[in-house]
Amino acid sequence: MSHSTENVGAAPRGEAVPRPVLDIADLKITFATDQGDVQAVKDVSFTVAPGEIVAIVGESGSGKTVTAKAILGLLPETAISSGAVVISGNDVITVSTHQLRQIRGRDVAMVFQEPSTALNPVYTVGWQIAEGLRAHRPEGKRVGKREARKLAIEALGKVGIPEPEKRVDYYPHQFSGGQKQRVVIAAALALNPGLIVADEPTTALDVTVQAEILELLRDLRDRYGTSIVLITHNMGVVADLADRVVVMFQGDVVEEATSEALFAAPQRAYTKKLLAAVPHLGRNSASAGFTERAFQDKDVLVRATELEIEYPGRLGSPAFKAVDKVSFTISAGEVFGLVGESGSGKTTIGRAIAGLNRTTGGSLNVLGYEMLNYKERTFRPLRKDIGFVFQDPAASFNPHLSIGECVAEPLIIHTDLSGPAVTRKVEELLESVQLPAAYAKRFPHELSGGQRQRASLARGLALKPKLLIADEPTSALDVSVQAKVLELFREIQAELGFAALFISHDLAVVDILAEWVGVLYKGKMVEQGIGNQVMGNPQDAYTKRLIASLPVPNPAEQAQRRAAHQALLAAR
Amino acid sequence: METKKSLLSRLPVISQLKKSVGLQRGMLVAGIVLTLMFLLTAALAPLIAPYGATQRFDETQAAPSSVHLWGTTAGGYDVFSRTIGGAQTAFMVIVVAVALSIFLGVILGLLSGYLGGWLDRILVVVADAIYAFPTLLLAMVMSIALSQGRSDVWSGIFSAAISITVVFIPQYFRVIRAETIRLKAEPFVESAIVVGASSVRIMARHIYKNATRTLPLIFTLNASEAILTLAGLGFLGFGIEPSTAAEWGYDLNHAQSDATAGIWWTGVFPGVAIVLTVLGLTLLGESMNDLNDPRLRGRKRAAKKARKNAKELVDA
Numbered sequence: 001m002s003h004s005t006e007n008v009g010a011a012p013r014g015e016a017v018p019r020p021v022l023d024i025a026d027l028k029i030t031f032a033t034d035q036g037d038v039q040a041v042k043d044v045s046f047t048v049a050p051g052e053i054v055a056i057v058g059e060s061g062s063g064k065t066v067t068a069k070a071i072l073g074l075l076p077e078t079a080i081s082s083g084a085v086v087i088s089g090n091d092v093i094t095v096s097t098h099q100l101r102q103i104r105g106r107d108v109a110m111v112f113q114e115p116s117t118a119l120n121p122v123y124t125v126g127w128q129i130a131e132g133l134r135a136h137r138p139e140g141k142r143v144g145k146r147e148a149r150k151l152a153i154e155a156l157g158k159v160g161i162p163e164p165e166k167r168v169d170y171y172p173h174q175f176s177g178g179q180k181q182r183v184v185i186a187a188a189l190a191l192n193p194g195l196i197v198a199d200e201p202t203t204a205l206d207v208t209v210q211a212e213i214l215e216l217l218r219d220l221r222d223r224y225g226t227s228i229v230l231i232t233h234n235m236g237v238v239a240d241l242a243d244r245v246v247v248m249f250q251g252d253v254v255e256e257a258t259s260e261a262l263f264a265a266p267q268r269a270y271t272k273k274l275l276a277a278v279p280h281l282g283r284n285s286a287s288a289g290f291t292e293r294a295f296q297d298k299d300v301l302v303r304a305t306e307l308e309i310e311y312p313g314r315l316g317s318p319a320f321k322a323v324d325k326v327s328f329t330i331s332a333g334e335v336f337g338l339v340g341e342s343g344s345g346k347t348t349i350g351r352a353i354a355g356l357n358r359t360t361g362g363s364l365n366v367l368g369y370e371m372l373n374y375k376e377r378t379f380r381p382l383r384k385d386i387g388f389v390f391q392d393p394a395a396s397f398n399p400h401l402s403i404g405e406c407v408a409e410p411l412i413i414h415t416d417l418s419g420p421a422v423t424r425k426v427e428e429l430l431e432s433v434q435l436p437a438a439y440a441k442r443f444p445h446e447l448s449g450g451q452r453q454r455a456s457l458a459r460g461l462a463l464k465p466k467l468l469i470a471d472e473p474t475s476a477l478d479v480s481v482q483a484k485v486l487e488l489f490r491e492i493q494a495e496l497g498f499a500a501l502f503i504s505h506d507l508a509v510v511d512i513l514a515e516w517v518g519v520l521y522k523g524k525m526v527e528q529g530i531g532n533q534v535m536g537n538p539q540d541a542y543t544k545r546l547i548a549s550l551p552v553p554n555p556a557e558q559a560q561r562r563a564a565h566q567a568l569l570a571a572r
Numbered sequence: 573m574e575t576k577k578s579l580l581s582r583l584p585v586i587s588q589l590k591k592s593v594g595l596q597r598g599m600l601v602a603g604i605v606l607t608l609m610f611l612l613t614a615a616l617a618p619l620i621a622p623y624g625a626t627q628r629f630d631e632t633q634a635a636p637s638s639v640h641l642w643g644t645t646a647g648g649y650d651v652f653s654r655t656i657g658g659a660q661t662a663f664m665v666i667v668v669a670v671a672l673s674i675f676l677g678v679i680l681g682l683l684s685g686y687l688g689g690w691l692d693r694i695l696v697v698v699a700d701a702i703y704a705f706p707t708l709l710l711a712m713v714m715s716i717a718l719s720q721g722r723s724d725v726w727s728g729i730f731s732a733a734i735s736i737t738v739v740f741i742p743q744y745f746r747v748i749r750a751e752t753i754r755l756k757a758e759p760f761v762e763s764a765i766v767v768g769a770s771s772v773r774i775m776a777r778h779i780y781k782n783a784t785r786t787l788p789l790i791f792t793l794n795a796s797e798a799i800l801t802l803a804g805l806g807f808l809g810f811g812i813e814p815s816t817a818a819e820w821g822y823d824l825n826h827a828q829s830d831a832t833a834g835i836w837w838t839g840v841f842p843g844v845a846i847v848l849t850v851l852g853l854t855l856l857g858e859s860m861n862d863l864n865d866p867r868l869r870g871r872k873r874a875a876k877k878a879r880k881n882a883k884e885l886v887d888a
Binding site: 356 | 773
């Protein structure tokens, strides 16, 4: 077996074409399922040169993750693959299990989506990084305990973990999410592989952390010449990091181009549609041209004053303050956008307004009802005026009831409509969210994600509520579906004129819908104001950082933003 | 909709049979065959058995012959007729015991899991206390308390069934309570709360159906345990009187002294009947459990290898 050394050193880019690190030719993958064979990857071919970052983009079901897994020979038993996946001279599809183990870690390594599950909680991170070293005996001899530790410290240093000598003995739970992802990258780098396959490496992370990890990956390429195959659905990430882009759709490569060319002039219809659907910060803002807050002449539906929400701590530990002295109002007809990273308390506020969480301090007045003295029995009559759209459309429908029965539920509980009248009303509702009335008879699993979320919207609006709470309604959807759902939301809101609390981590999405935006950080409302002013000219230091770290789907613009972001971080 | 499968292929056992391959299919088929044999024997017992289960003959401990196919016992019962009749008794006890324990277990589990609070705490402690008791001892205590020694067919069956019920309620209770607590946090339950549905409506309409999906599996596993408990009770002398109905455990007990005297037929046949019935129900339950979990279910390899697999099965 040839030991590849040519990829290890930094290969100069742009010179006489070197041998590719990865060469995929005519890859086909078929899965056996209960419903018969499914062809997940139809015919995929591309190559990755040393030191190159290639992004595979596509929506769910496009076969991008399956392709990535095939690169490491990680396909499940039920899959059958043909074609060639050549990594430094070895075809991963045909080699023996033993050889495959040799290739993994040494020639190619993987970075997973969810860093908190990719690390084993009962071992120190140093041990986990050294595991690969022990498995491979680089240079033909066993790696001693002390040496493995030294190499692990070195790897942690490479990925920018502070005090690696000390942190090498830490357990995964002692690191933050972003640091955990750095540790996963360090483990991937331990044997200095020529190629890293990163499957959605930043999807589970907050935007500010995402920017750091993207910076780290770019830095690794520049310093060690590591090639990266980046699997992602986020066009901003692609614009930020990738040299070349492979667009996949239903198991086929639709288009392959350099990053600049693809974003500037997409050739194929599918790519054009995909790029057009990506929300772009600062375009299509709901508050364009506003100079003062709208709807202030209307009734105030929700008024929070110094609102506090605590989660009780376990025995001996203090309570956790999820929301800390937050004040805001939502007037009738207004769309209030609440943005923040995970753990900022945005969902807690939304749930408190719907009576799903108890408030513990300050005051939260919802439609004239003080939530501090919440009693389910007295609040229930008000529920008909509050609609709720949940994040995950797949989980928010009872799998045993048909869509029609789910949508009809609020009508049956709160009105005296008879059976046929309910059926008619449900059909009207479904049509108002652009679903065929016949879908009432279908079961939730028979609808796609976007269709389910529309049905969810229909249920939320069944009683013509005064207030709609939408908790990350589009974050589980593909970008082209998201665009349609957002458009629908906007139309219906304009038509019915309900007030809405729109909760999202995605600034660009919030900007499309909300006239007034509040930014939460660690339970505190750090800034609120007119949408385009908060996005365009943030005042608070955190908001500035948040907005600067958001990658935009345009390589040239993103390069400038990146530089500005670096300057902002340096100035801190 | 053309994707909708026929009702028949969606029935529990049949849908699993369709999904299975290889060894798992073998286990399932063996389980189905043994269980069907048991059910048929129970249903047709009066037709199959040449004599009544409580009929006594003058020839005691007679070896198998054309008159008494599997011989007779010391008490003068015909072994073949009693073994066949035992299936009927076992079947009735299972049905009564499992029906009672499912009914109570599911209701208590739903209330306890959904409402929580002090009711939940008390029920969990009681269930744990029952769990901590040796099951057979508990069943004996119940049997003494209920029947006080005397018995006709139905009171015998009911006292055996209720003793078993007491042991099984905590199992159903726990499973349903755990599922209910999990489902309570699901968005579709929260969306029902947000819509303003009452607790009863949420429990009956949203949680009940979702929480009871695993019950057929526990049912088959418990049925085999019920047979063992019934046989245990009979063996220890707390079961059904031999003069009222045939019962395998009692027969096995009375075959003890025969075994040392070389009289094998009085013990072997009821013993084999218990083993086969329990094995059949366990195989059925276990393989349905595995097949229902996509992670445990074996699948055909795609394309060519599938055909090879199918061929092997035909050959076997």
